[in-house]
Amino acid sequence: MNLDTTQLLAIAAAMGWASGLRLYAVLFLTGLAGMLGWVELPRGLVLLQNPWMLGASGFMFAAEFFADKIPVVDTIWDAVHTFVRIPAGAALAASVFGADQATWAGAAALLGGSLAASSHVAKATTRAAVNTSPEPFSNIGMSLLGDAAVPAMLGLAFTHPFIALTVLGFVTLASLIAIVVLFRFLRARLRRWRRRGRAPQPTDAAPPSQVVG
Known part of the structure; x- marks a missing residue:
């Protein structure tokens, strides 16, 4: 089967977007599907089928899977991977498209990096907002949804490229809206916590009595 331009574009967009959520899952699952x-x-992705590459990406995939289920740890993981997911999604x-189609490859890099940035920021803000809740179940549920x-x-990108591109368009729009809404929510919570920190703390000690001479 020869992949046409639409299929390649859908795959590039999907890999960029998905890298913003689960970079190592993208590497491992794509390589595994190709190997099987x-x-x-x-051709530019055949390297992912290499057994050594599969081993490394599989290990990191497992580490990310469990780290993403632990409140606070997932936020730290997201913060560190801000510098990894976005350039990796672009790459x-x-x-x-590979080196033979330099123009398309450059456009795909811009598209992939932008989609990786939008999905990563949306994921990070969503999980940070969810982590304000004391119970762990919503955190795990959101993580499983990303999985x-x-x-x-x-x-979807490999089998139905037109549908994949359409879905990605709607998902990206929803992500941008979620980023704005959740950023405002987190900023309001942060201000509330700061006001509580500056509030006078109650004390059990009684005020010193004045001695009347």
Whole structure:
């Protein structure tokens, strides 16, 4: 099966977007699907099928899976990976087209990096907002939703590129709206915590009595 431009564009966009959520899942699942013959990978992504690459990405995939389920740890993980996911998403999207199509590769890198940035920031703000709740179940639920979204979007890109591009358009728009709303929510919570910190603290000690001479 030869991949046409629309399919390549959908794959590049999906990989960029998904990298902002679960970079190592993208690397591992894409390489595994190519190695097992489930999909035909573009030449620029064949490296992901290498056993050593699969081993490394699989290890990091497992580490990220568990780290993303622990409140606060997931926020720290997201903060550190701000410097990894976005450039990696751009690089993966560019690799879909390869060096033979430099113009398309450059456009795909810009697209992939932008989608990775939007999904990463939306994920980070969402999880930070969820972490303000004391119970852990909403955190785990949001994490599992991300776990399912990545393979679903990648599979859709390989099999139904037009649908994948349409879905990505709506998801990206929703992500931008969520970023604005959740940023305002987090800023309001931060201000509230700061006001509480400056509030006078009650004390059990009684005020000293004045001695009347």
